[in-house]
Amino acid sequence: MFDKVFLKHPREVGESxxxxxxTATGFGARMVVGGLACIVHGVIPALFVRTASDxxxxxxxxxxARQPAFAEKPPAFTEPAWQMEYEI
Incomplete structure (x- = not known):
């Protein structure tokens, strides 16, 4: 049970x-910060204009980029010029 709950998934993605x-905690923290910025932006539109989208x-x-199929050549969406059609 311990292996299934704590070790199986990290092993499947090649990590300890x-x-x-x-990695997961870092992603989660950035999502929380971006989400909070988006909420503040909703209240005061002049603040954090691009924070959530960025x-x-x-x-x-x-x-x-963490996926093996993309490891050889970075995809176009990692280029600075890449833009979403709509930004929050």
């Missing part, structure tokens, strides 16, 4: 428990 903890793009690029 510690590596997976650090956070989403950054995390998406990092997540895709």
């Amino acid at each position: 428990y510690g590596e997976h903890f650090a 956070t989403v793009k950054s995390l998406y690029g990092r997540m895709k």
Whole structure:
């Protein structure tokens, strides 16, 4: 049971428990900060105009870059010029 709950998934993605903890916690913290910025932006539109969109793009690029199929050549969405059609 311990192996299934704590070790199976990290092993499936090629990480130790510690590596997976650090990566997942880092992603989660950035999502929380981006989400809070988005809430503040909703109340005061002049603040954090691009923070949520930039956070989403950054995390998406990092997540895709971790996948083996994208490891050889970075995908276009990691380029600075890449823009979503709509920003929050």
